[in-house]
Amino acid sequence: MRKVLIVTGPGGDAQGWGDMKVTETLCETLNAGDLAAEIAYVTTTEEFRKAISSRRFDIVWSALYYISQREDIIGLGDDNEWVADMLDEKGIPYIGPNSLTMKQLIQKYETHRLMHENGVLVPAFNLVAAGGALPEVAYPAFVKPNCESRSIGISDDSVVHNREELARRIRHVHETLEQAALIEEFLPGDEYTVLMLGNGRLQEILPGLVTVDKTHFGKHRVLRSDLRGVGLTKISIPTERAEEAKELTKKATDALKCWDHVRVDMRVDAKGRLRVMEVNGIPGLKPVKSWSPQIYSLYHPSPGGPMEEYRNMVRLIVHSALERHGLV
Ligand SMILES: Nc1ncnc2c1ncn2[C@@H]1O[C@H](COP(=O)(O)OP(=O)(O)OP(=O)(O)O)[C@@H](O)[C@H]1O
């Protein structure tokens, strides 16, 4: 029986698939099937190095891009030691995209740059670090932190209509989140999130339409941080643009060399075309609630219900990674 070492720590929710409860459920779910799993909860890089050299396992599944004490935000620094790099150093197989891709995915500007170079439609984009000059952009524009998730730093004020608002919001990102601000073309249309599971012949690309009852929106139809993780977003199988969303996802995930499980967020631009907002390298795995399991359940309902569907999805992710590493 193959054994998975599940790695998490204080940053599991901000960086990864969810909090410790999610990680425990994931571990129990794997243990209930044809795999064995245990959790390494690590708070320092030393603890991580010790865990991977002292424990016995076949593959690592990490909720963390890098080991951090921070629970509130990803809070990337300049001198992070990346989990994937430390695993590569020792030749240890892991689930999910490789080290280079993980570093690109966590930095939205980098992801956009690569996608744009490869002909994948993204919104117009600019990066402004602290002290940087204001770019010339078309309005409305959208300002967000370059390296966060869970809609952290996103509110109605992220939509800016002139240079003054742009400058104010960029400063807000610099001061409150201590990181560069990404300025994008505002995408006013419907929002989609697309699940990519598995690789090669067995890969599945499953689009979901994200909706929120309009009474919850303020000035703009954007997923503000207070609308996330509280059961207000609904996922459904799209009746429009499903093929376009699949093709865009395939192009984006191929260009970025994504493996096993990623989720691609996109929205419709002012001209009616889908554009990729971001590719999530460690998508949420909260049973029933996170978007990946919700999408999987819509496309693959099981007689046993959502927890059985969840089990099938996480096993598929592990097995696709094991197969990729020649471990089956
Ligand atoms: N260019 C844009 N135009 C319009 N809305 C946007 C734009 N970029 C982001 N948004 C809104 O902000 C939300 C969060 O943005 P994004 O998906 O880029 O960041 P995130 O916080 O990393 O998300 P996740 O929680 O999926 O990791 C989106 O779901 C969308 O509603």
Ligand SMILES: [Mg+2]
């Ligand atoms: Mg997103």
